[in-house]
Amino acid sequence: MVPEDIDERIGIVRHFNRSFTRQIGVLREGLLHSPYTLTEARILFELAHRERTTASQLGRELGLDPGYLSRTLAQLEQRGLTEKRRSDSDGRQFLLALTENGREAALLLDQRSRDEVAEMLHGLSEGEQQRLLRAMQEIEGILTKGFKFSEPFVLRSHQPGDMGWVTHRHGVLYAQEYGWDERFEALVARIVADFVNNYDPNYEHCWIAEMQREIVGSVFLVRGGEGEGKLRLLLVEPSARGLGLGSHLVEACIRFARQHGYHKIQLWTNSVLLAARHIYQKAGFKLIAEEPHHSFGQDLVGETWELIL
Known part of the structure; x- marks a missing residue:
């Protein structure tokens, strides 16, 4: 039964958020048993699936503060995971891409993510998996803006x-x-x-x-x-x-x-x-x-x- 009190509703949502983030491990310092934070992993994943993109485009896609994104990108570049090159069509723009080391890191993160999700689903029955997936898709559909x-x-x-x-x-x-x-x-x-x-x-x-x-x-x-x-x-x-x-x-x-x-x-x-x-x-x-x-x-x-x- 859905509670009528707004504070109770807020409490339920916050409890779900805490429970789910613990379940998928995003609050660990090293995401997916890696040396990367959640933000760093998101950036590596996005760049792995794009030919070339600018920092502003990446920031809009991930919803990140420009200053915070700039600092994170600088750290990834220092670690040899990303690089930027001046655009051939617009010399005012710099395009971001993964280095070879960055692509290897993104592949490793992607495989570990797939393995963790597969392990989570493996412990559920077929009926439980279907209920979980429908619930996730419904939440995403309702909250998508x-x-x-x-x-x-x-x-x-x-x-x-x-x-x-x-x-x-x-x-x-x-x-x-x-x-x-x-x-x-x-x-x-x-x-x-x-x-x-x-x-x-x-x-x-x-x-x-x-x-x-x-x-x-x-x-x-x-x-x-x-x-x-x-x-x-x-x-x-x-x-x-x-x-x-x-x-x-x-x-x-x-x-x-x-x-x-x-x-x-x-x-x-x-x-x-x-x-x-x-x-x-x-x-x-x-x-x-x-x-x-x-x-x-x-x-x-x-x-x-x-x-x-």
């Missing part, structure tokens, strides 16, 4: 029954909105079957979006060629459109791809899908190929889009 949703939403991993929903809703919506026949539904069924049968959680993921416990969207990131991810089956229900959910799903794919070592993301779509094309363009994807084709009972123009990470 910058997305103008009229209702709280959560993104979660796929569960039994979700692949049937993805196939069904693609078939129904594309028939209603674009006149595509059942052969498109058959294509979606093959894609989700391949995903389930060949699923590699280290490199692939499915996000299911829920609002008010109702599924309202989906997207997949699957393994393509060497260092390449493929974004597939982006769908947002009409009831959830106009809220930024499509962009949020695409951004989840991009974050996952960067964190798991992909160098680029490709996707295939059709020129008539104007809303989806706008989302991809806004996220930084570039149109690299077009080809007319006759599919699903319609004359279409297929498009390949690419994002270099």
